[in-house]
Amino acid sequence: MKKNGLIVLLLICLSGSAFSQTLKVGAVSKVITPDPLLPISGGIGTPKPVTEKKGDLFVRVIVFDNGQTKIAMVGIDNLGWPSVLGDKSRALIKGIPPENILISASHTHSAPDAYGFPDQTGKNFADMKYLDWCVKQIADAVNEALSKAEPADLKIAVADAKGKIAYNYYAPDLYDPRCGVIQAVATTGKNKGSNIATLVNYAIHPEVLGSKRGILSPDLCGPMYDKIEAKGGGVAIFINGAQGGMVTADTRREPGNENNSWEECIRIGELLGEETMRIISNAPVVQNPKIFCTSRKFEFPIESDVMKYIMKNSPLQYKFSKPDHVSAQVNLINLGPAQILTIPGEALPNIGFYLKRNMPTKLPFLFGLTNDAFGYMLTKVDYNSFKRYDYVSRTSLGEMTAEIYIDQALKLVKESPKPE
Secondary structure: HHHHHHHHHHHHHHHHHHHOOOEEEEEEEEOOOOOEEEEEEOOOOEEEOOOOOOOOOOEEEEEEEEOOOEEEEEEOOOOOOOOOHHHHOOOOOOOOOOHEEEEEEEEOOOEOOOOOOOOOOOOEOOOHHHHHHHHHHHHHHEEEEEEEEEEEEEEEEEEEEEOOOOOOOOOOOOOEEEEEEEEEEOOOOHOOEEEEEEEEOOEEEEEOOOOOOOOEEOOOHHHHHHHHHHOOOOEEEEEEEOOOEEEOOOOOOOOEEEOOOHHHHHHHHHHHHHHHHHHHOOOOEOOOOOEEEEEEEEEEEEHHHHHHHHHHHHOOOOOOOOOOEEEEEEEEEEEEOEEEEEEOOOOOOHHHHHHOOOOOOEEEEEOOEEEOOOOOOOHHHHOOOOOHHHHHHOOOOOOOOHHHHHHHHHHHHHHHOOOO
């Protein structure tokens, strides 16, 4: 009888082991620099001609697969990446549910126009052939990353990035200095112990060069990628945060004098890369983390005449959920002890702080400009309240955008399981 009991116990243990899932992670980067070079866009208006490039533009992907849930996180070097383009890539990706594919723009102001901004006559200057090629590059990168996924542990950390990296142009100290880092480390095979990928989540406008200098570039993100990959190996990925109104690169030398050079991109990017590796260096290892991923569609009214004009005249052919309303996919992901919430635009830093404060984790991540990029998101009490906010109000969907987002996002947080 004892022997039979031992056999049953052994079978139960083996069965549990067989069904336990091992986390696998894959990462890939692909160059999306146009050849020949194309005009670049820093926002609404006609793209500016370029004469040179500093660094390459990339699409960078990390995929998580625990056998039950598969998630792809995509970073693309562009001002923004509308859902119309993102959905085209999702349709070409095999093996990952479309709603589990997060596509985020780095927000560099030195890349080709992906919005198809129309001028006053309705004419636009977006290169649709180039955008369609990028759509395929994204899909190919995700498919390849999934095929390369290998057993991995995670390291996750959130801490202040130190040094002269970012500040708020409107009010210098009103920005979030926290940098979130997710690093995947291979656990088997010839790559055992090596980094597969390092994802950086930090709020900043990569606009050191801007769109008026005639330079196509990933801006400060390029040197950051290089520094992280040189120090740690693997693929570096950048996902922006709540950097709206107006968290930008700290290029200040003295009042009225800024350093908008490629050398300054290198300084800031390398410093952010160094801080990333410092922050993650002593993080505890997370083995086979529990993964949860959900998504919902949030609907927003379009109140801004500027935004109505852009979306109705863009060659991307935006889809409206109902007259003068758009919807955006918002994701919530638990990755072990960390929680990630996506933002379909440029949320102001006070919104970012409020969201993080209400997320049930010490490791909160906000992925800005993700799954869509519907301009600035500011609360109703800030909307059109100060002269300084004229531009961000005009290029927002409307007064209620952030209010709707905050209410629905926190509802999503409360209805989802807590990270563990």
